[in-house]
Structures are given as structure tokens and as C-alpha cells.
Amino acid sequence: MFFGELPVAKAEGAILAHSLALSGGRLRKGLTLRQEHLEQIAASGIERVVVAIPAPDDLGEDEAALQIARAAAGPGIELRVVGTGRVNLHARSPGLARLVADRILAANAVDPMLTLATVPDLHRLDPGGMIATVKVISYAVPRQAVAAVAGAASGAVSLAPVVWSEATLIETQIAGQASGAKGARVTEARLARLGLSMAPPLHVAHETGALAQAIRTAPGAGPLLILTASATSDPQDVGPAALRLAGGVVERVGMPVDPGNLLFLGRCQNRPVIGLPGCARSPALNGADWVLERICCGIPISSADIAAMGLGGLLVEMPSRPHPRMTPPPP
Template sequence: MRFGPVPLAEAEGAVLAHSLALPGGKLKKGRRLSAADLARIAAAGISEVVAASLDPGDLDEDSAAARIAGAIAPDPAALGLTVSAPFTGRVNLFAARPGLISVDAAAVDALNAIDPAITLATLPDAARVTARQMVATVKIIPYAAPAAAVTAAEATARAAPGLLRCAGLALASAGLVLTRTPGMADKLVEKGAEAVGDRLAALGMTLAGRAVVAHETAAVAAALAAAPGEMILLLTASATSDPADVGPAGLVAAGGRLLRFGMPVDPGNLLFLGNLGDGRGAERPVLGLPGCARSPKLNGADWVLERLAHGRAVRPAEIARMGVGGLLKEIPSRPQPRAGGAAAAGHRQKVSALILAAGSARRMGGRDKLLEPVAGRPLLAQVAAAALASGAEETVAVLRPGDGPRAAALAGLPLRRVENPRAADGMGTSLAAGLAALAPDADAVLVLLADMPEVTADGIDRLIAAFDPEEGREIVRATAADGTPGHPVLFGRRFFEALGGLGGDRGARELVAEHRDFVVEVALPGQAALTDLDTPEAWAAWRAGTG
């Protein structure tokens, strides 16, 4: 890749490195310069631009990031992940479910050592995550990466299957045994039981049953042997201070094996871990909880409990390695178990797709353009299928009142239909009707015109990937390959009220113009963002060009 000042005569197809403020609007960095862009730059009296030009052996940043992410997660669903479309050289990977992240650190290190242009950042191994939480990001730092380096990164990822995965819950239930000493207050026993129950609930596990017994080896042994659940938790009245103490001794007396006593994590030092046969040839993990487990605050037992719950075998050597980062007393940021997981920051945004399909099609000479066949089905169904195949969280279609044929075209598709009684008053009323029907927690709405046959699920995903309120990208507008603005357009939640207030036949063009600082443009292939078919002549020309 070549980087630096480029004369305008040589700059077509290069990537703009620094944004340019021009009459009529800014050209943002990262834009692939078209002939029309260069004409605007020249008209502003500028003779050269700072740009990046790809060499024959280079891959553009989006293609490189997408290939590497595809090698890391060739089957995202099987790995418990979802993968975003690439944008500005970045592909994000998200947890598809609550779970525990497993990371092959050696493979990540090897991938990051291939070329400085290629980076992979992940959450720590064994991090507990919630659904939609970002767990990794592939980022190409410059505007391109050597194709040979990308190929090497793909090979490194494929050589480490499961380099990154999100394990779902493996153990659904646990039995709890508590001990009490003479004179021990009932409320202390209940406090411990409640804290353990909250921990299990936060993981999605159920408490299969509990028993309160005397703090004696024989009583503990009998209770462990009779405990229900796929895992057994033991919380003793007195802290376990030796492998021969009541808790570990009770485990051994019940026929179990003690694997580890103590851990280099504070609080949580006085934990022990073992196994106990279930009477059917299998073993259940037995976790002896430290006294600090009566508090909802994070302790070392949480790390072990989370791993066991998600099917990860915890070996004594792994516990021994928990010392680095194991000083937990001064960590205020982790949510308590009752809160149920990680904070909301870094989660995949919830985007709703809104299809405007309440227009009158007056220019079609009596035919309904939305029912014209495309790829063997009505255009409206084709557009809806693209939205449903994308990463949008939900799809809502706005129809005219009593429009049976259009409703029939959508029959059987998993979307929500909304009738706009004021459809004759224009597009603004359909926007308002659709917004009112969106999920209340939607972070953004992608507005789709129902007469655009070339908009695909991949194109929609590229728009969704560009949306990032933290980066100020809150309006995402599709353009043609040459940069001409078109549709769809995605709006962040901050614009919902303004969109809902558009009256009559007013679209959102003025809203976009008023908030240019929030706008990012994403080029779709060819003329996909501009191809809307309103007349029989347009349909005939389009079919002739695509047939």
C-alpha cells in the first residue's frame, strides 16, 4: 500500500486519508474517491489529496477483516457467536447467548504476530458474557493489508478450531448443603442460602434442593450423598481451614475425591473442589464455598462456579494460575450476581427494520409495483426477505388499510404488519405509524423503501455495522457505488421523535441534511441504493438490464 499526497489526476479509486470540508458537504476519510468526488475537490481549488493507494498484492480493509473473521468463526452459530458485517476495516464478534467465553490465547498471539496491519482483540478467557455482548473485534489498522498476510492469518485461525467460542449453560441445577453449629442464628443460614440462590439464578441455574445439617463430617457425608442436582455446593458454618476439615473430610467420607483445597484469589482463598459419583457411573462436581460466598460480592468461587456451570473442566493447575488478577477486593466494576452479568456497554445494538409499503403506486398504470415478480416472488416479499435475513432484530411493514394483496404477499413471513389509516396523506404518516410499532428497546430503525429490488441482506448488514452512537455515527445512509446518496437510511434512537413528527409526504431528507455531523455513508454495490421502480417503463428497463 502506498500512502501520501496524490495528484488529483492519479487519485481516482484511492482512499481518502483525511476528511475534506468542501462546499456542499464534507468528504470523510476512508472514502474511495470517485471521478465526481475529484471534480468537487478540484472545484474547491485543491490539487492533491493525502490518500492510500492499494498495490496489486493488497486487500482492502473490509475484505481483509471479513476473511479473517470468517476463518475465526466459520460457523458462528455452532460457536455461540454472531458476526457483524465489516465497516472501516473492523468486524465485531458478539455472544449469541449468555455464556462463558473460551479463548485460545496462543492462537490469538500467533495471529497478531503475523503482520502489524492485522489485529484481533478479545475479552479475557473465561469471561462471563450476556447475549449480544461484544467478545472480540478484528481490525485492519491501515486501509489495506497484504493478501499474503491475510492468508496466513486465516490459516492460523483455521489451525485452532474454537479459537473463540461462547459456551452456553451445561449444568442446569445444583443441590446446596449448608452446615450449622450450635447457637448459629437462623438468619445467617438463610443469608448464605439466599446468596447462593442468587448466584445460581444469575447463571440461569435452578436450586434443585437444599439441606441444613450439623457441622460434622458424618452429617456432611450423608447430605452430599443425598443431594440433588447436577452439581453440589457446600457452604459450611465454619471456614474450611485444612483438607482434613469437616467439609473436605465429608466429601471423602461420602466416596468422593478432593481435587484442590485453597486458591490464590482473595476473597475466596478457602475454597475446595472435588468430585462425587452420582451412583450411575458419572461424577458430579462438588464445590466447597468460602465464607465470603454469603456476600453477593465477587469472590474466587464465582470464577470456579461459572466455569463448572458452562461445562468447563476445572483442573487444580487452572485454579493455581488464578493468582494474577486474583486480588478482587479492590474491584468495584463487576456487577453483583443479582445483576445477572456484564454491563450494557459493548453490546450489539438492537436495530429494527421498517418497510414502508403503504404507497399508492399511481404511476404504474393500474398495476401494483410491490406485487411485480422478482426472483419468483412479489417485490414486497423480496424486500421483506432481505430484511429478515439481515442482522435486524425485528421487521415491521407498514401497509395501506385493507390491502389484502400486499398482506397476502407477506403471509407466512415472521414480521409484524401495521396498517396506516392515513396512508393517503404521505410517507411521513407511515414513518410515524411504523415507529409506534417498534420494540420499545430498539436502538435504531432502518427505513426501507419497498420498491427497491437490489437491496440485499448483506447491504443491510453493512449499514447496521456502520451504526455506532459512541463514535457519533447515528445516521447511516446508503449510497450508490459512485457516492450518490440513496436508500435505505438508518436512524439512531435520538432521531425517533423527529421522524415521528414528519407530516404529510415529507420524508427524512431534511432531517439528514440538518444533522450532517451524525451522518456516515456506506456504498452499496452498483446502483442498488438508487434503483426504485415506479413505472412500467422502469420495470421493463430494469428487467432488460438484469435478465
């Protein structure tokens, strides 16, 4: 592609590289110059213009972006053409971004004029949320480079949709201690963001036997969420102990995400069980969100996966936190 200055008289058919404010109106960059445009430019006293002229084997920016986006888009993705060399990739439904990092890195290594930017892997998306954007920087690019990028990025951007329709919450209560409805209300809102409904919450005493019975008999088949009146501080505490007594398996107690440290994870009767940390009573992001989102989207999560969440697991402090990480300085 040629890019540079030309005499106005020789610029017909070229692409205007920079917008021009003329006496008769504004000509925007990216415009293919016709004879009437050249006359308007000359009438304004301009003798030379900066233009781009594609080579015979070049693709225009819009077609190049569309080819790359079509190749990169996997299941659950829809394309939205923006123009000016940009096509956005959006989620068709609620879910989590699934990105093939090696393919995206390889695509972006081909030609700096051809770019593919994404949200982080496992980022939660609402319906219509943008998961990636393809931007072609120059006005035209070699067809061969576009083919190389499209090949490298093939199927690299997809969506893991939600696989459950409902979840059940069990809350434990300590005699004489007010429980409130905030935990259920916030949990219901969390599930709604993922497109799940919440069954009527169950309330039981904060005792191992009572909670075990509730786990065994809880209705539904979707994820089972447990919000205990007192935070889980040991693998033998009420929540994990009740899950074992109910015939379930405890896979992890504690996580290196703050807020969210006091989570436990397991299974019972082929349904996932998440012991929510106390911070889950707040709508602010916490470690339980990352676990809940993966489980609701059918993505397996192991103890090792939770351990790996420590990298990037220091989240924003919640103003309502009973025990902040740092005490404020004296006045």
C-alpha cells in the first residue's frame, strides 16, 4: 500500500488519510476521493493531500477485519461490524469468556497493523457483552497477512454458556442471633446476573447434623450454596463437617483470594456445593464469584485451580468489611 502525499490532481480514487476542514464542509479520513472532492479541496487552496492507495493484492480495512473476526469467533459469539477497520465480538448469552491464549498471541505477532484484543479469560459476560475486538490499523493490508492472522486466530474466542437453570441456598442460624435477609437477597441477585433463578432459601440451625440433613434433602439438582451464620475457619468446622456427614466430599477449604478466603468447595449427590464466605453477603466482587461463575458455566474447578487464583486474587477492599486489611492511620 502506498501512503503519503500526492498532488490533489492525482489523488482521485485514493483514500483520504487525514480529515480536512474545508470552507464547503468537512471531509473525513477514510473517504475514497472522487472528482467532486478534489475540486472542493482545490477550491480551498490545498495543493497536496496525504492519501493511502491499496496495492493490487491488498484488502481494505473493513473486509480484513471481518475476515479475522469470522475466523476467531467460536461458539456463543456474534459479530457486530463497526466500520473504520473494526469488528467487535459479543456474547450471545450470559457466560464466561474462553480464550485460547497461544492462538491470540500468534495472531497478534503476524503484523502490527492487524490486532485482536480480548477481555481476560474466564471474564463474566452479560448477553451482548463485548468479549473481543478486531481492529485493522492501516487503510489496507496485504491479503496474505490477513490470511495468516485468520489462520492463527481460528476459533480462539468463544463463550462458555451457563449450564444450570437454578441454584439452592441454605443459610444456617445461631439461636438469639439475627440472621436478616441480605444474604439471600444478594445471592439471588448474583445468580440472576448469570441467568439462574434461586429456589426458596432453606434456613437451619448452625449445627452439623441439621445442616447435613438440609444438604441431603435440598430440592433441585443445581448448585447448592451454603451461607453459614459463622464463617468457616477450619476444615472441621460446621459447614465442611456437615457436607461430609451428608455423604458428600470436601474438595477445598480456603482460597487465596481476598475478600473470599473463607470459602469451601465440594460435591454431594452429583451436585456442586459451595460454602460461601461471609463477604458474599455483599454484592462486591469476591472469590466466591469466580468459583460460582465457573461452576454455573460447567467449567470444572479443582483445588489446584483455586490455588492458582492467588495470582491476581487481591481484590478491592469492601467499605463494609468488619475487619479491614489495614487499620486507618490515627487522625
